Amino acid sequence: MSTAAADVHEAHDHHGPEKGIKRWLFTTNHKDIGTLYLVFSLIMFFVGGAMALVIRSELMQPGLQFVHPEFFNQMTTMHALIMVFGAVMPAFVGLANWMIPMMIGAPDMALPRMNNWSFWILPVAFGLLGSTLFMDGGAPASGWTMYPPLVLQTGDAFPFLIFSIHLMGLSSIMGAINIIVTILNMRAPDMWLLKMPMFVWTWLITAYLLIAVMPVFAGAVTMLLTDQFFGTSFFLAAGGGDPVMFQHIFWFFGHPEVYIMILPAFGVVSEIIPTFSRKPLFGHDSMVYAASCIAFLSFIVWAHHMFTVGMPLSGQLFFMFATMIIAVPTGVKVFNWVATMWRGSMTFETPMLFSLGFVFLFTIGGFSGLMLAIAPADIQYHDSYFVVAHFHYVLVPGSIFALMAGAYYWLPKWTGYMYNEGAGKLHFWLSTIFVNLTFFPMHFLGLAGMPRRIPDYSTQFADFNWMASVGAIGFGLSQLVFVYVLLTAKQGEKATDRVWEAPRGLEWTVPSPAPYHTFDTPPVKRVHEEAFE
Amino acid sequence: MNNLMIRKSLLSLLGLVWASAASADRALNMPRGITELSAETYGLHMMVFWWCVAIGIVVFGVMIISLIKHRKSVGHEAATFSHSTTAEVVWTIIPCIILLIMAVPAAETMIRLEDSRNPDVSIVVTGYQWKWHYRYQDEDVEFYSSLAMPSVKARFKGSGVDPFSVENFLLEVDQPLVVPKGKKVRLLLTSNDVIHAWWVPELAIKKDAIPGIINEAWFTALETGTFRGQCAELCGKDHGYMPIVVEVVEEDAFQAWVSSRKDGGTRLAQVEN
Numbered sequence: 001m002s003t004a005a006a007d008v009h010e011a012h013d014h015h016g017p018e019k020g021i022k023r024w025l026f027t028t029n030h031k032d033i034g035t036l037y038l039v040f041s042l043i044m045f046f047v048g049g050a051m052a053l054v055i056r057s058e059l060m061q062p063g064l065q066f067v068h069p070e071f072f073n074q075m076t077t078m079h080a081l082i083m084v085f086g087a088v089m090p091a092f093v094g095l096a097n098w099m100i101p102m103m104i105g106a107p108d109m110a111l112p113r114m115n116n117w118s119f120w121i122l123p124v125a126f127g128l129l130g131s132t133l134f135m136d137g138g139a140p141a142s143g144w145t146m147y148p149p150l151v152l153q154t155g156d157a158f159p160f161l162i163f164s165i166h167l168m169g170l171s172s173i174m175g176a177i178n179i180i181v182t183i184l185n186m187r188a189p190d191m192w193l194l195k196m197p198m199f200v201w202t203w204l205i206t207a208y209l210l211i212a213v214m215p216v217f218a219g220a221v222t223m224l225l226t227d228q229f230f231g232t233s234f235f236l237a238a239g240g241g242d243p244v245m246f247q248h249i250f251w252f253f254g255h256p257e258v259y260i261m262i263l264p265a266f267g268v269v270s271e272i273i274p275t276f277s278r279k280p281l282f283g284h285d286s287m288v289y290a291a292s293c294i295a296f297l298s299f300i301v302w303a304h305h306m307f308t309v310g311m312p313l314s315g316q317l318f319f320m321f322a323t324m325i326i327a328v329p330t331g332v333k334v335f336n337w338v339a340t341m342w343r344g345s346m347t348f349e350t351p352m353l354f355s356l357g358f359v360f361l362f363t364i365g366g367f368s369g370l371m372l373a374i375a376p377a378d379i380q381y382h383d384s385y386f387v388v389a390h391f392h393y394v395l396v397p398g399s400i401f402a403l404m405a406g407a408y409y410w411l412p413k414w415t416g417y418m419y420n421e422g423a424g425k426l427h428f429w430l431s432t433i434f435v436n437l438t439f440f441p442m443h444f445l446g447l448a449g450m451p452r453r454i455p456d457y458s459t460q461f462a463d464f465n466w467m468a469s470v471g472a473i474g475f476g477l478s479q480l481v482f483v484y485v486l487l488t489a490k491q492g493e494k495a496t497d498r499v500w501e502a503p504r505g506l507e508w509t510v511p512s513p514a515p516y517h518t519f520d521t522p523p524v525k526r527v528h529e530e531a532f533e
Numbered sequence: 534m535n536n537l538m539i540r541k542s543l544l545s546l547l548g549l550v551w552a553s554a555a556s557a558d559r560a561l562n563m564p565r566g567i568t569e570l571s572a573e574t575y576g577l578h579m580m581v582f583w584w585c586v587a588i589g590i591v592v593f594g595v596m597i598i599s600l601i602k603h604r605k606s607v608g609h610e611a612a613t614f615s616h617s618t619t620a621e622v623v624w625t626i627i628p629c630i631i632l633l634i635m636a637v638p639a640a641e642t643m644i645r646l647e648d649s650r651n652p653d654v655s656i657v658v659t660g661y662q663w664k665w666h667y668r669y670q671d672e673d674v675e676f677y678s679s680l681a682m683p684s685v686k687a688r689f690k691g692s693g694v695d696p697f698s699v700e701n702f703l704l705e706v707d708q709p710l711v712v713p714k715g716k717k718v719r720l721l722l723t724s725n726d727v728i729h730a731w732w733v734p735e736l737a738i739k740k741d742a743i744p745g746i747i748n749e750a751w752f753t754a755l756e757t758g759t760f761r762g763q764c765a766e767l768c769g770k771d772h773g774y775m776p777i778v779v780e781v782v783e784e785d786a787f788q789a790w791v792s793s794r795k796d797g798g799t800r801l802a803q804v805e806n
Contacts, residue, residue: 061696063688063692067690069773149726149727237744242745243728243744279612284616308765309741309748324632324636345610345611346609363589367585374581376643377563379737382739383739383766448734456774458702459702
């Protein structure tokens with residue numbers, strides 16, 4: 001193994017990375033860019049998390065203790081924008097950059113220079129967005145949904161908000177194009193589509209979703225821009241426009257967007273559960289069909305975010321039925337994961353723990369999602385803390401847990417060393433306890449009548465808010481364990497090429513750490529068939 | 534305050550929060566409400582909830598059995614099966630049937646919710662940043678409804694007022710909406726500035742108030758009493774400070790209230806605001 005690694009290194013010394021900052025600024029290497037994306041998203045995760053802690057600290061007790069309502073609204077808005085566009089999405093793109101070429105036996109991404117650009121746009125976008133905190137009128141405070149007319153009351157931050165979203169969209173679209181082109185053109189010989197690993201499949205579908213909806217989103221915010229500065233009235237009732245139209249356009253983007261954040265997570269856990277169950281993924285093909293089905297349905301359910309805007313009855317019924325149907329393919333995914341575990345030979349290393357946590361807690365988020373689909377009941381749940389509980393269950397122990405699982409799973413392949421397993425398990429258990437303490441009480445708050453996005457609340461909501469705030473602080477501190485794991489990532493024992501006992505896939509046929517260039521020549525058929533045995 | 538926090542932490546540590554919250558009959562679940570439709574909505578909510586519990590028991594049950602029995606540390610050898618078309622068909626069809634069972638009553642309730650024909654009382658509700666305005670159609674009564682003074686005094690940072698000492702903190706208004714019991718009340722909702730949403734959980738009504746659009750909602754309250762709610766759509770900095778209070782009174786008390794408001798009521802309301 002080690003000789004193989006040495007051979008590869010020697011053979012490619014002349015392609016080695018540049019030294020210093022130039023390596024990162026000008027890199028076109030998918031592994032470097034993957035690392036950049038992952039580090040960037042981790043930083044954003046902590047920035048967005050700090051904002052969440054401002055929110056939870058203020059909500060710990062009734063009465064205003066720390067911030068004013070206008071700053072509170074800035075925090076909820078920025079927390080969401082940063083977590084969605086700065087943390088979760090780039091983290092999955094980072095995993096895609098690192099792993100997709102290695103999983104399909106390609107030497108790099110298809111469009112390496114564009115790859116560099118799509119990453120380096122992001123720090124600029126979030127620099128613009130972050131700078132609004134220091135402007136007259138403060139940061140955007142209209143919620144990440146940016147509904148007009150409220151969003152048009154934003155101060156100097158307004159154009160910066162719009163342009164930063166344009167940039168994020170640009171970055172996402174370029175990343176998505178790159179992923180599609182790579183997957184469709186650069187697979188190893190004989191790796192036909194249905195033989196691709198699930199992570200590659202879910203990313204292929206996600207990339208199509210991105211290309212379909214990011215331009216729509218860009219269009220919507222551009223119309224906001226022209227309404228504000230160029231006298232148009234797309235969304236202004238006084239000029240003959242329709243404020244609700246923005247919501248339709250926004251959620252036509254927004255609903256596929258939530259699947260953009262969860263489909264790659266499905267892919268990650270679909271890689272990990274078979275490895276630690278020592279059994280092939282159950283129903284690989286039906287998993288592919290289920291993911292495609294979810295992607296298709298995501299385009300025809302958007303108005304379930306809008307059951308209270310006053311749609312015609314037929315519209316409400318259509319969107320209710322369409323939304324309920326999503327439970328079927330999502331259920332198929334969960335059943336297939338459970339069937340993968342069934343009669344396996346399971347061990348519980350950190351990636352598996354996070355994946356199991358994902359299956360349990362994402363399913364709870366799925367249940368509340370099904371409840372939200374029931375339109376008459378949604379009228380009660382809508383814009384209450386029940387919704388906050390729901391989407392945090394699918395995003396935190398959903399997307400974020402899957403990201404953590406993926407990070408632990410592939411970390412030895414990236415660094416060449418085993419991470420600190422004890423710290424990893426501690427990270428998992430602390431995260432799981434605190435994430436539930438934070439978000440489970442929010443179900444009760446919402447049902448009892450607490451609206452979301454309020455800086456202060458009536459005293460009857462005090463107990464559960466206090467619990468949620470304690471949980472949030474605990475969850476935030478638990479993530480420092482992950483930082484510790486990363487800082488000590490190279491102090492463990494050396495990882496083998498296969499790292500785990502029974503992993504499947506081409507990425508485990510290259511040395512650990514993966515050399516700067518892998519698969520300069522495509523793997524022969526035998527290699528990748530063995531890799532999947 | 535410190536004492537309170539210690540008490541609370543003890544409660545939550547011991548798991549007593551559950552018991553106390555349940556016995557206080559609040560905070561844990563959606564209210565059953567005071568209209569036929571709110572009770573139906575509650576019924577739908579509970580039906581879907583119990584289906585989720587049942588599905589959860591099956592799925593998590595199988596998973597937990599697997600986690601206990603099929604682990605390497607107890608010497609379980611991995612099987613090699615990797616697909617079963619029968620299983621896939623079964624666990625596609627069964628959820629479809631369950632969804633159908635849920636969808637039918639949900640659609641029926643939805644249809645009733647949207648039937649706002651033949652109201653007895655119509656009220657135009659207008660959202661403002663950050664208060665509500667009510668105008669009784671066919672009666673010469675209109676007024677603003679804003680956060681009540683005791684809450685206003687306590688709401689600011691550093692106010693020095695303990696929120697626990699204010700009755701109905703943030704959920705009290707200067708002038709509540711008064712409606713008759715047993716009559717069909719139709720709300721016509723709109724807004725003067727940004728989008729608001731009028732939400733009273735006990736009435737199972739949440740409807741957006743949107744500038745340039747008039748939305749309809751209706752209810753027939755079957756009980757008298759005072760029912761509280763809040764604006765549910767983010768509408769700017771004081772979004773958390775525009776509560777809704779609805780007083781349901783007997784028919785004759787309502788008529789007396791209307792006539793008392795007709796002479797000077799309007800003027801009074803304008804002076805107060």
